[in-house]
Amino acid sequence: MKSFALAALALAAVAPAAAQAQAPSPGEAAFRELFKEMVETDTSAATGDCTALVRKTAARMTAAGFPAGQLHIFIPDGAPKAGNLVAVLPGKDPKAKAVLMLGHIDVVNARREDWVRDPFAFIEQDGEYYGRGVSDMKAQDAIWADNMIRYAAEGYKPPRTIKMALTCGEEGGGVVNGAGWLAKNQRELIDAGIALTEGGGGDLDAQGRKLAVTVMAAEKSGGNFVLETTGPGGHSSKPRQDNIIVSMGQAVANLQRLDFPTELNAFNRAYFTALAPRVDAEAGAAMRKVLTDPQDPAANAILNRSVSWRAMMRTTCIPTLIEGGHAANAQPQRVRTTINCRTLPGSPLEPVEAAIVAAVNDPAVKVIGMNGGPPRPPAPPLTPQMMAPIQAVAAKVFPGVPVTPMQETFGTDSSRLIAVGIPTYGFSALFRGDDAGNIHGLNEHISVQSVMQGREFMYRLIKAYAEQK
Numbered sequence: 001m002k003s004f005a006l007a008a009l010a011l012a013a014v015a016p017a018a019a020q021a022q023a024p025s026p027g028e029a030a031f032r033e034l035f036k037e038m039v040e041t042d043t044s045a046a047t048g049d050c051t052a053l054v055r056k057t058a059a060r061m062t063a064a065g066f067p068a069g070q071l072h073i074f075i076p077d078g079a080p081k082a083g084n085l086v087a088v089l090p091g092k093d094p095k096a097k098a099v100l101m102l103g104h105i106d107v108v109n110a111r112r113e114d115w116v117r118d119p120f121a122f123i124e125q126d127g128e129y130y131g132r133g134v135s136d137m138k139a140q141d142a143i144w145a146d147n148m149i150r151y152a153a154e155g156y157k158p159p160r161t162i163k164m165a166l167t168c169g170e171e172g173g174g175v176v177n178g179a180g181w182l183a184k185n186q187r188e189l190i191d192a193g194i195a196l197t198e199g200g201g202g203d204l205d206a207q208g209r210k211l212a213v214t215v216m217a218a219e220k221s222g223g224n225f226v227l228e229t230t231g232p233g234g235h236s237s238k239p240r241q242d243n244i245i246v247s248m249g250q251a252v253a254n255l256q257r258l259d260f261p262t263e264l265n266a267f268n269r270a271y272f273t274a275l276a277p278r279v280d281a282e283a284g285a286a287m288r289k290v291l292t293d294p295q296d297p298a299a300n301a302i303l304n305r306s307v308s309w310r311a312m313m314r315t316t317c318i319p320t321l322i323e324g325g326h327a328a329n330a331q332p333q334r335v336r337t338t339i340n341c342r343t344l345p346g347s348p349l350e351p352v353e354a355a356i357v358a359a360v361n362d363p364a365v366k367v368i369g370m371n372g373g374p375p376r377p378p379a380p381p382l383t384p385q386m387m388a389p390i391q392a393v394a395a396k397v398f399p400g401v402p403v404t405p406m407q408e409t410f411g412t413d414s415s416r417l418i419a420v421g422i423p424t425y426g427f428s429a430l431f432r433g434d435d436a437g438n439i440h441g442l443n444e445h446i447s448v449q450s451v452m453q454g455r456e457f458m459y460r461l462i463k464a465y466a467e468q469k
């Protein structure tokens with residue numbers, strides 16, 4: 001009894017700020033149920049249904065008191081499973097531009113046989129949530145819907161209207177992109193003076209310490225190249241000297257030579273400048289070195305140990321799909337490899353193709369296709385109106401952690417809205433480690449603390465924007 005009381009006193013004496021930040025926010029149990037339902041509703045292109053999820057989320061919001069007349073479900077023609085949900089909470093000032101929370105609810109396909117746990121079961125274990133989409137990006141989707149429910153329940157009426165769009169199809173797989181569809185067909189309904197979606201958030205080091213709050217200031221573009229080699233085939237019992245699976249194997253091995261130069265723009269410069277004093281001494285020195293000498297081999301070798309830092313600094317290309325042959329007892333006639341490239345903002349794809357051809361170094365292996373998508377519009381500038389509320393909320397929720405712009409290693413739906421004139425930023429307030437919770441891969445995860453702190457952060461941040469003049 002005595003030691004318990006002493007321990008409690010000691011805790012109260014040393015950690016009042018931390019205790020305050022970690023006190024549960026109102027409605028956490030209801031939020032967890034909402035998040036669980038989102039994860040357990042399969043929204044992958046192969047086996048899922050976004051329309052089922054938007055109906056469930058709309059029903060849950062209605063049951064929690066959100067006015068049904070302010071919820072709109074849109075199902076694009078010919079895509080019955082690609083439903084989207086838009087919610088509107090009107091503000092007091094009809095002339096003030098709205099604040100929009102945007103999130104894609106579809107997820108990358110998950111093969112049950114490859115996962116340790118069922119990908120569509122919401123599992124909490126050792127302080128982590130597991131399940132397809134917990135990190136990309138159903139935690140943020142659940143936070144958006146939860147925000148709407150909380151604001152409506154409070155009778156909150158700020159000057160600016162608050163909107164939410166939960167969309168389907170960002171991850172591809174042949175599904176109509178809902179953000180693009182809304183931008184084209186419901187431009188007025190989703191109009192906003194500022195929109196937030198996935199990207200950025202916060203970086204954790206290997207020990208789980210917070211390094212920085214990150215705001216996406218630019219994102220990479222991407223494209224796929226298809227390599228192909230063909231041959232006459234024939235009976236497998238009479239093999240020729242050459243075999244196109246072997247030659248494709250060699251071509252793919254040669255891709256190891258592909259190494260694009262380090263290129264730093266204003267955003268990754270700001271990011272490394274902010275991180276250098278907060279990471280271990282070796283990484284910090286390497287960050288300072290590349291800021292003055294971007295090609296320094298030793299500094300690059302140290303930073304390249306992080307998959308995030310490596311990808312931030314240069315264009316990358318990797319083989320992601322391979323198919324070949326047509327029968328176990330036949331020599332192969334056709335082999336194809338898909339190479340997925342991620343280019344730095346503003347960099348064209350054509351020089352990348354030339355670099356691939358040079359690395360492969362086999363005229364029999366040809367580039368037969370390139371799919372680059374439309375060029376991404378430049379991101380809107382990080383204005384003081386955009387950054388000041390993030391700085392202010394971060395000082396309260398994550399005291400002592402710096403806020404920095406960053407260049408994301410992937411692309412988001414922000415480009416779809418930027419293209420129609422809605423300033424859209426990537427910011428999640430969710431802290432993740434170097435692997436970002438292994439998004440798109442196996443056993444996707446995110447920490448419970450990261451989600452609950454992100455929820456509290458976004459509840460305050462969206463209010464701060466909604467009250468801006």
Ligand SMILES: [Zn+2]
Binds near residue numbers: 104136137170198
């Ligand atoms: Zn995503």
